[in-house]
Amino acid sequence: xxxxxxxxxxxxxxxxxxxxxxxxxxxxxxxxxxxxxxxxxxxxxxxxxxxxxxxxxxxxxxxxxxxxxxxxxxxxxxxxxxxxxxxxxxxxxxxxxxxxxxxx
Numbered sequence: 001x002x003x004x005x006x007x008x009x010x011x012x013x014x015x016x017x018x019x020x021x022x023x024x025x026x027x028x029x030x031x032x033x034x035x036x037x038x039x040x041x042x043x044x045x046x047x048x049x050x051x052x053x054x055x056x057x058x059x060x061x062x063x064x065x066x067x068x069x070x071x072x073x074x075x076x077x078x079x080x081x082x083x084x085x086x087x088x089x090x091x092x093x094x095x096x097x098x099x100x101x102x103x104x
Contacts, residue, residue: 016052020099038084047078047086055093
């Protein structure tokens, strides 16, 4: 079963507690892609569903996500495109302060 199929069929309690980026929050809550600054909204959707299903950051160590802890801050990053990343913090089993940013 593909990751997309598994994420679409599996029901989890919500893990995402706070999204900083307004366009990212609107996409996650309403499916509105108009404010996203990246061309592949479906990739962001898969990443947000995986983030919402995870109970710890290590669960996002998936092929193509390039998940890693950021140096000097208690945050993690997954790669959306060349320079764009979804960054997030972690509190217990919840993802917090999720942002879409260009940090390079």
